[in-house]
Every structure is written in C-alpha cells, then in structure tokens.
C-alpha cells in the first residue's frame with residue numbers, strides 16, 4: 375500500500391519546436407516521405423518560375439496596344455481595358471452605381487446584423503432586412519417606377535454570375551428545407567410528391583433544365599406573355615439546386631437521434647416547434663459543409679448560362695477575345711476568370727469553416 | 740382517499756405481430772410512487788411510453804388526469820404538458836445551453852415569459868446542485884450532471900406526473916447515487932412518479948408500490964416490503980435472486 379501526496383497543478387509545458395526538427399518530423403520522417411518531398415519540390419521548381427515569369431515578370435501592365443504587348447508574357451492591359459465588361463457585361467456605364475449600391479447595401483445589412491448581437495429585436499430586424507433586401511436589390515438592378523429600366527439581356531459578367539448564384543442559393547435553401555422535411559413526412563401524399571420531384575430533377579443535368587427553361591417553358595405561356603429569359607433561367611437553377619440542398623439536409627436529419635424527437639414530443643412541443651427549435655437547427659449544423667459544397671458547385675455551374683445565351687463572366691472571355699484589337703488574348707481572360715472564381719469559392723469554403731466552428735456545440739475541450 | 744390520476748384499462752399493444760403488452764390493468768393514485776421492474780424486453784419502457792403516447796396502442800384505454808388518450812393531437816399535447824419524462828440517455832438538446840434546455844418548454848408550451856422561466860430554471864438547477872453550470876452545453880457535463888439537468892428540465896413545467904425510464908442505467912456507479920438522491924427528494928414532495936428502475940434500494944426506500952412485469956404482463960404487484968420479503972410468483976423470486984446476487 376502506498377499513499378501519494380496531493381500535487382499542485384503545473385503550467386502546460388512549452389511544446390514549440392525548432393524549424394529543423396519540424397522539417398525532419400514532417401517532411402523527411404522516412405525514406406518514402408523524403409522522396410515524395412523532393413519530388414514535390416521538383417514539381418514546384420518546374421511550374422512556379424514558368425508561371426511567375428508569364429504572369430508577372432514578363433507581363434505588361436502599361437497602357438499599350440495588343441501589338442506592343444509581348445507574346446512571351448501576359449498582357450494584363452487587355453483585362454484592364456475590358457474590366458468593365460468582365461464585371462458588368464453590357465450594363466450601361468452610367469448606371470454602374472446601381473449594382474455598386476446593391477453590394478454596399480448587402481455589406482451594410484450584414485454589418486447591422488452583426489452590431490445587433492443580442493439585441494431584443496434582433497430576430498425581427500434581421501428578418502425584416504432579409505425580406506427588404508431582395509426587393510431593393512432587384513429594384514436597383516432592374517429599375518421600376520422613377521428608375522430607368524435596364525433589361526436583363528444587358529446584364530452580364532461577374533454581376534450576372536453573382537446574381538444567378540445568389541438568387542439560386544438564397545431561394546433554393548428554404549425550398550430544399552421544405553423538400554427534405556416533405557421526404558420525411560408521415561403524410562404519404564406529401565412524401566410521395568417530394569420523392570417524385572427530387573428523384574426526377576436529380577436524374578437530369580442542369581444544362582437540360584436550363585434548356586427546358588429557356589425553350590420549353592415559353593410554350594406553356596400564352597402568345598405575347600413573354601417571360602424574361604434570365605428569370606426563366608433562375609427558376610431552372612432554383613428547381614435544380616433545391617433538390618441537392620434537400621438531399622444534403624436529409625442526410626443531416628437522418629443523423630439526429632430518435633431520442634431528440636422523443637424528448638421534444640414528450641414536452642408537448644408542436645410539430646412546427648419541434649422541427650424549428652430542435653430538429654432543424656441540429657440537422658443544418660451537421661449539414662453546413664455539404665450545403666456550402668453544394669453552393670460552390672452551383673456557383674461554378676452558373677457558367678452554363680452561356681449556353682442559353684446569357685453572358686456570365688466566363689462568356690465575357692469569348693466575347694472580348696474576338697475583339698479585333700485584342701486578338702489572341704483569351705489565355706489572359708481565362709486565367710483572370712479562374713483567379714476571380716477561385717477567390718470567391720475559396721472564401722466561401724473558408725467561411726464554411728468559420729460557420730462550423732461557430733455553431734459547433736460539441737464544446738468538448 | 741385520493742383520486743386515480745392514471746387509469747390503464749385492458750391495454751394491449753403490438754409491434755407488428757409481436758404482442759408487447761398483454762391486457763395491462765392498473766391505476767396510480769395522486770402522489771403515489773410506483774416502481775416498475777422486470778427483465779429486459781418485458782415491456783416496461785413500452786408501458787410507460789404509452790402513458791404520454793410516445794407509443795401508440797391498439798386496444799384498451801388510458802386516462803391521465805381525467806383526459807382519455809386518443810389520436811386527437813390536442814389531447815395528447817394537453818396530457819404531455821402535464822406529464823414529464825426522464826429518459827435513460829438523458830436526451831438533452833445538445834445545441835442549446837443548459838438554461839435554454841430548461842426554459843424551452845415553459846416558454847413555448849406553457850407561454851411563460853422568458854424571465855419567469857429563467858428564474859424558475861435557475862431555482863431548479865440550484866435544487867439539483869448544478870446552478871453554476873447554467874450557461875454550459877450538455878456535452879460539457881458528466882453523465883450524472885446531465886441526468887440531473889434532465890430531471891430539472893422535466894420539473895420546469897411543474898408537471899403533475901413524472902415518468903422515469905431507467906434514469907440511472909446509463910450512468911457509472913459513482914454517478915447513480917447523485918441522481919437517486921435527487922429522485923428521493925422529489926418523491927418526498929408529493930409528485931406522482933412512475934418509475935422504471937432496477938435500483939431496488941430506491942424502491943424499498945420511497946415506493947408505495949412495486950410492479951413486476953414479464954413478457955408483456957404484470958405478474959405481481961405489492962407494497963415494497965411484501966414485494967421483496969415475500970414474493971409470491973416463481974418468476975419474481977427468480978428475478979429478485981438474480982438482481983440481488985449481482
């Protein structure tokens with residue numbers, strides 16, 4: 375038998391390690407690892423200098439013509455010249471302030487929501503903002519009473535891409551939630567309709583749906599009642615995206631243990647309360663990474679709008695590179711679009727990580 | 740003589756073809772503490788889950804506080820608002836803090852103001868000895884603490900009846916005592932309790948009646964003293980022997 379003295383708590387030891395030791399432990403821990411490290415370094419050596427030379431050191435930024443731009447380096451002058459087209463499409467330059475305000479308002483509203491923190495009326499104010507914003511935004515972009523109307527066939531570039539993706543994301547989300555709940559419903563008719571809808575749309579590629587929306591949908595309307603082309607495309611995108619959101623959320627719903635439903639039922643919560651307060655918050659939290667993944671996929675898919683004659687940012691490369699003053703510069707265009715897309719999508723994926731952490735209630739230390 | 744707050748009449752329940760509850764008849768008086776025990780699969784959980792309609796039954800009737808249970812969702816919710824349940828696996832809501840777990844039903848089902856609900860919740864947390872954990876989340880607590888939170892949550896709506904389904908059997912031995920202490924305190928206060936448990940010490944100490952179930956039937960019921968000292972049926976004698984030899 376032995377009795378031990380009680381010990382005082384000590385500080386966590388400092389576990390920082392030197393650079394050399396880090397290298398040895400992480401990059402050269404064994405033979406295979408070392409070979410892979412060297413191989414990777416060699417690949418970087420092959421790629422990075424070439425790309426850097428083309429994109430930066432041999433590149434031209436100065437105001438020159440296409441001929442004065444060298445062929446060995448990128449001619450970014452072309453992007454700068456065409457930047458307005460890349461961003462706004464054929465939106466009239468004198469109205470650029472309108473999309474600009476749409477962005478400013480979005481940032482302002484997010485900022486307001488942040489400021490409110492635990493304010494008594496936070497939910498009410500945020501709900502109001504969420505309802506008002508789309509109305510103001512579409513009024514600004516499209517026009518209406520006392521504001522000149524700018525037809526959607528003039529919209530284009532990054533602006534169109536963002537409009538299509540945002541509308542698709544925002545509108546498909548509630549629809550996806552409803553579909554996911556419908557698929558789990560105890561009512562056979564609702565369940566049947568949800569399943570049929572989901573399985574039908576899931577079996578069809580987006581491009582088909584866009585074609586249907588732009589070619590077939592008008593057949594159902596009376597002569598003369600012409601529906602806006604962008605609007606039709608947006609409806610197609612929403613129909614398509616809501617199904618993927620629904621399936622992602624269904625996965626989240628299935629991960630909720632039966633005990634959660636039972637505890638909520640046993641308290642006497644109504645179906646709506648149980649769903650809204652207990653089940654959905656948990657299901658959505660689990661689904662965040664997949665929801666964002668699905669949004670990222672949609673964002674990329676908006677490039678398909680080109681096929682039905684809407685000019686998103688990617689189609690602007692086609693268009694501007696056929697300008698006879700700037701022939702042969704589509705590489706620069708594609709690289710530019712790639713970088714813009716990457717920045718947006720990578721931000722989305724980082725933001726998803728932030729959300730995951732914020733709503734993580736595991737709270738295990 | 741006090742009134743019967745729960746009346747169960749010729750209750751029969753099937754899971755598919757499987758006859759899970761066979762002609763159950765019993766009554767619980769107001770403020771009575773009834774303990775139900777029996778071997779695994781004997782239908783104890785099924786029985787008490789019928790009382791708040793977490794399980795549907797096919798035959799017979801259950802009356803709770805004068806309301807007859809039926810498919811009518813309004814009546815079911817009415818009964819559920821008076822009957823609280825504590826589960827084996829606590830079933831706290833992991834996305835809500837402890838205090839929000841407690842105030843949820845008072846606010847949404849009983850239309851209490853936030854402040855009133857919060858005060859009552861803190862008072863109850865105090866009673867089960869974890870007031871200082873109010874702002875934490877369920878996963879940050881030990882099993883025993885979580886079950887005490889679950890009991891406090893069940894009490895928050897001032898229920899007339901408390902149902903317990905093996906509240907201590909998912910807990911480590913050293914945590915069982917802290918939960919049983921809370922339950923003993925409760926029993927003394929005159930709340931009606933229907934409790935599935937194998938804690939025979941608890942049954943001896945506070946139960947007014949003990950019911951033994953096997954294969955979906957009530958085999959024997961008696962006052963605790965007679966139940967433990969002079970079991971009549973062979974099956975109960977065997978069961979007690981097994982349980983006490985553990």
Ligand SMILES: Nc1ncnc2c1ncn2[C@@H]1O[C@H](COP(=O)(O)OP(=O)(O)OP(=O)(O)O)[C@@H](O)[C@H]1O
Pocket residue numbers: 754757759777778779780781782783784785786
């Ligand atoms: N959802 C279900 N579907 C089919 N059979 C079920 C279902 N739930 C329970 N049963 C069966 O009904 C019987 C009674 O189950 P019940 O859970 O009431 O037993 P119990 O007495 O609570 O047992 P334990 O002590 O293990 O909790 C068991 O044979 C079980 O297999």
Ligand SMILES: [Mg+2]
Pocket residue numbers: 783784785904905
């Ligand atoms: Mg059980």
